[in-house]
Amino acid sequence: QTPQATIKRMSIYLRYLNGLDNDGIKLVSSNDLAIKLGLNSAQVRKDLTYLGELGRRGVGYSVKKLRDHIVKILGLKTIRKIGIIGAAGRLGTALAMYSGFEKRNFKVSALFDSNSASIGSELPGIGIIESIEELENIVRERGIEILVVCVPVSSVKSVFEKIKKSGVKAVLNFAPFKLISTDDICVQNVDFTTELEALSYKLRVSETE
Amino acid sequence: QTPQATIKRMSIYLRYLNGLDNDGIKLVSSNDLAIKLGLNSAQVRKDLTYLGELGRRGVGYSVKKLRDHIVKILGLKTIRKIGIIGAAGRLGTALAMYSGFEKRNFKVSALFDSNSASIGSELPGIGIIESIEELENIVRERGIEILVVCVPVSSVKSVFEKIKKSGVKAVLNFAPFKLISTDDICVQNVDFTTELEALSYKLRVSETE
Ligand SMILES: NC(=O)c1ccc[n+]([C@@H]2O[C@H](COP(=O)([O-])OP(=O)(O)OC[C@H]3O[C@@H](n4cnc5c(N)ncnc54)[C@H](O)[C@@H]3O)[C@@H](O)[C@H]2O)c1
Ligand SMILES: NC(=O)c1ccc[n+]([C@@H]2O[C@H](COP(=O)([O-])OP(=O)(O)OC[C@H]3O[C@@H](n4cnc5c(N)ncnc54)[C@H](O)[C@@H]3O)[C@@H](O)[C@H]2O)c1
Known part of the structure; x- marks a missing residue:
């Protein structure tokens, strides 16, 4: 089981990623997530590793891939x-x-x-x-x-x-x-x-x- | 600044300690806190060290002293x-x-x-x-x-x-x-x-x- 605080951060990432996706933004960096959400950037990098999403250095992470992964982890694929x-x-x-x-x-x-x-x-x-x-x-x-x-x-x-x-x-x-x-x-x-x-x-x- | 998850646990300890105090219970052990609140006992011990409350091994912690310390940390001494x-x-x-x-x-x-x-x-x-x-x-x-x-x-x-x-x-x-x-x-x-x-x-x- 993942600690509650990590799950809470997943919800926060999900909301932000949904916003980016609505605005048509394709890529996001761990730094961008940390700054926009007021989180510690080492924590964000640790979370992204936990999520298993391999972003490319200098390129960032796919917004859709990250979001879909979080939806799966939170069990939100179905209503x-x-x-x-x-x-x-x-x-x-x-x-x-x-x-x-x-x-x-x-x-x-x-x-x-x-x-x-x-x-x-x-x-x-x-x-x-x-x-x-x-x-x-x-x-x-x-x-x-x-x-x-x-x-x-x-x-x-x-x-x-x-x-x-x-x-x-x-x-x-x-x-x-x-x-x-x-x-x-x-x-x-x-x-x-x-x-x-x-x-x-x-x-x-x-x-x- | 203390991480938000630690502050949230302080609120949970405070509620439980208020309940104990109402029931006239004077002492509580870190194990008791962990079991009753569904928290990991190593985390509770870490939190209590952070609070600086020195419980005596085998005797436990003073309910009133712990509660008053948390009230101070959360800035609740005044309304x-x-x-x-x-x-x-x-x-x-x-x-x-x-x-x-x-x-x-x-x-x-x-x-x-x-x-x-x-x-x-x-x-x-x-x-x-x-x-x-x-x-x-x-x-x-x-x-x-x-x-x-x-x-x-x-x-x-x-x-x-x-x-x-x-x-x-x-x-x-x-x-x-x-x-x-x-x-x-x-x-x-x-x-x-x-x-x-x-x-x-x-x-x-x-x-x-
Ligand atoms: N965070 C959550 O999970 C959650 C859950 C439920 C509701 N909400 C939100 O809480 C808010 C209130 O929900 P509700 O069901 O009580 O709505 P409501 O319509 O019953 O109450 C809104 C109140 O705000 C007043 N109001 C409107 N504009 C104002 C202004 N400029 N200045 C002062 N007062 C103003 C209205 O007169 C009304 O009394 C909504 O934004 C809703 O989306 C959030
Ligand atoms: N957690 C918080 O921070 C917070 C904040 C606000 C309110 N609350 C709590 O939320 C609860 C609701 O608050 P409220 O202001 O909406 O109260 P309310 O009196 O407006 O609503 C309570 C509703 O529950 C219904 N009810 C009573 N007994 C029931 C039963 N056995 N089965 C089904 N329905 C029943 C009543 O008919 C009423 O419609 C209260 O317990 C209140 O203390 C908690």
């Missing part, structure tokens, strides 16, 4: 179907409506909530909000691979019990209660506070310099 | 005031209402939006939504240190121009347009898709095993 739990809530709706997912191979294919006033209503252009009680059936019928949890902390344990029965293999959890991966389900917990703490660290560094 | 731009939107409101920030030293101290129907209305328990035109004045008056950007991509450039004039030192950007740090402002761009790609990688690894 990954995601389901949003808590879809009628603020965070759930914002995530369901976010157009960035589609551009990067993730398709919101199911919306779940427990609020009877919202079940049956539509998020325009995305789909109909279903009852959380239908989770197991719909995950199997539609082949949902990742469930995104945006429910209040009071509901997260009971929701996770339902998720375990659904057969899904991956969960992205935004509720502030750490869910633990099982043998069958890989869990990633997200907390924006970590991003704020990274900024606070940088503020502290600039204050004490 | 960091944050402002939310796009506060009337789905993501902006979800972030403003998120109780997790307060527990970790971040206080939502200003709410901004451009939608005249929302300006003057209140987010219960948080505050009044102000006009984006007041950004400069309010950032100075209230000593806002971090601005969180949750506006549509069509508005993000013009909002960043206003931010540059406000004197704020740090920005957390959720809009899908990469903002670049300046000499005075440190920017952190957030994209949940990166989290989904990390999960997709793990799914691919488990599929090919």
Whole structure:
């Protein structure tokens, strides 16, 4: 398994390479990647070696070849179907409506909530909000691979019990209660506070310099 | 400067140590940290050495001492005031209402939006939504240190121009347009898709095993 930090950099390279490809740029150097992305150039060279892409000295790396290689490593060759739990809530709706997912191979294919006033209503252009009680059936019928949890902390344990029965293999959890991966389900917990703490660290560094 | 991945681990240690302290636990071993947090134990030992905390072999590390040291490194000894731009939107409101920030030293101290129907209305328990035109004045008056950007991509450039004039030192950007740090402002761009790609990688690894 590759360290998380390396995988995160792969996502950053992928976004940049997609941009270059859109602009019709064919070649990129490891230095260009380092400068544009604010990364350490020795780290970038190490990553490119890991990727196995052999660029030619002085010529650079093929943008398309690098991108396709990263798509393969990240398992993005096929569309990954995601389901949003808590879809009628603020965070759930914002995530369901976010157009960035589609551009990067993730398709919101199911919306779940427990609020009877919202079940049956539509998020325009995305789909109909279903009852959380239908989770197991719909995950199997539609082949949902990742469930995104945006429910209040009071509901997260009971929701996770339902998720375990659904057969899904991956969960992205935004509720502030750490869910633990099982043998069958890989869990990633997200907390924006970590991003704020990274900024606070940088503020502290600039204050004490 | 410490690498971003190390800073991210500091946040993870901090959350866990806060939990231990709440439960009245006085000591923790590097092994315990590694197992509970799913980290590599050599990495944890390296981090603890970096923190300079001298645990006694066989006894472990003081939970309070470790936590206080991390709080100092992350610059969290004082409350960091944050402002939310796009506060009337789905993501902006979800972030403003998120109780997790307060527990970790971040206080939502200003709410901004451009939608005249929302300006003057209140987010219960948080505050009044102000006009984006007041950004400069309010950032100075209230000593806002971090601005969180949750506006549509069509508005993000013009909002960043206003931010540059406000004197704020740090920005957390959720809009899908990469903002670049300046000499005075440190920017952190957030994209949940990166989290989904990390999960997709793990799914691919488990599929090919
Ligand atoms: N990780 C972070 O940094 C961060 C930031 C913001 C919000 N959050 C968290 O995200 C979650 C959602 O926040 P929000 O502001 O959107 O809340 P919200 O109240 O607007 O939305 C919650 C939704 O979950 C639904 N729900 C409740 N119980 C359910 C169940 N058992 N099954 C299915 N749906 C259920 C509700 O009906 C509602 O639609 C909260 O846990 C909040 O703490 C985390
Ligand atoms: N990074 C991610 O993974 C991710 C996920 C979800 C949403 N998003 C992004 O977050 C942003 C907000 O999403 P949302 O669903 O909350 O959208 P939304 O339309 O619900 O909210 C946007 C808010 O910004 C306000 N606004 C527009 N122009 C403004 C300006 N010049 N100054 C101040 N306020 C202004 C609007 O009035 C509205 O209240 C979008 O850019 C979206 O793409 C990112």
